[in-house]
Amino acid sequence: MSTPAQQTRIATARGHLHVRCWPGAAGGETRSPIVLLHDSLGCTALWRDFPDALARLTGHPVISYDRLGFGLSDAHPGVLGVDFVATEAQDSFGALLDALAIDRFMVFGHSVGGGMAVSIAAAYGMRCQAVITESAQSFVEPLTLDGIRAARDSFAAPGQxxxxxxxxxxKAQWVLDAWVNTWLSPEFRGWNLDAALARLRSPLLAFQGADDEFGSARQPQRIADLAAAPVELVLLPGCGHVPHRESTAQVLERVQHFVAQARLQADSARSSAG
Structure with missing residues (x-):
């Protein structure tokens, strides 16, 4: 049975964010929330029933928010800077932690949200207990740019x-322009997650669809090669860019096990420190 999500709005320096929260089912035990970070054209609504399934299976509360300019959040006041992946950690995400009084957490990011998840984990150190990415870009490769160009052209079709x-x-035109214009700009060509990966301290689970039209297997491999923390790679045969929708059962099963192990490790580390 689905659990109704609670909805709220929180203030940031540049506008209000729309937030939804699904309670965990931990039998009274307090567990760190899993915060979802959506993709370049995404929002909370496009996660569909995945957050509820994730909360029920892991027992962890799940939180999703629409980034500024997306979904039901306020319009973005300008354009995305080329550093927008890294700055999400202190901007909207920082405001979310403060507003909801969150100390420790886990992050789960899809596509560019995966890059944000890595940057957030690097910024918050051991407050982040685990990182899960799916279809995350770790650098700009030709396949990514080709996929973006093809998607841009598809929006010329009626109804798109x-x-x-x-x-x-x-906000639809802003959302599309923010994705296309930022990623295809010359200034963004040298972007990568290398510095954030070098500061990563949280265990990371990386999903990649073998048929992802926006990134090759080189993307998660770079994450594994450069991360200063344990990384588990999962390549999903026959899966494209949206593993949580195309390979739901496999993703949920692996995440459940990974989150349980990360929770035990974090609890053990706290006990040793205390």
Whole structure:
């Protein structure tokens, strides 16, 4: 049975964020929330029933928020800077932690949200108990840019912008432009997660679809090669860019085991320190 999500809005320096929270089922035990970070055209609504399933299976509360300019959050006041992946850690994510009085947490990011998850974990150290990425870009490769160009062109078809508008009311064109113009800009070509990975202290589980149209297996391999923390790679045969929708059962099963192990390790580390 699905558990109704609680909805709230929290203030940031540049506008309000729409937030939804699914309670965990831990039998009274307090567990760190898993915070979801959506992709470049995504929002909380597009996670569909995955957050509820994740909360029920792991026993952890699950929190999802629409980044500024997306979904039901306020419009973004400008354009994305080329450092937008890294700055999410202190901007909206920092405001979320403060508003909800969150100390320790886990992060689960899809696509560019995966890059943000790594950057957040690097910024918050041991407050982040675990990182899960799926289809995360760790650097800019030609396949990524080709996929973005193809997706951009597809939005010229009748009904495509209206579909995007359904999930980003009044903001659809900004959302599309923010994705396309930022990633295809010359200034962004040298972007990567290398510095954040070098500061990572949390265990990381990385999913990658073998048929991902926006990134090759080189993306998670770079994460594994450069991370200063244990990394588990999961390559999903026959899966594209959205593992939590295309390979739901496999993703949930691996995440459940990974989260349980990360929780035990974090609890053990706290006990040793205390």
């Amino acid at each position: 912008m209206q579909r995007l508008e359904k999930y980003h009311p009044g």
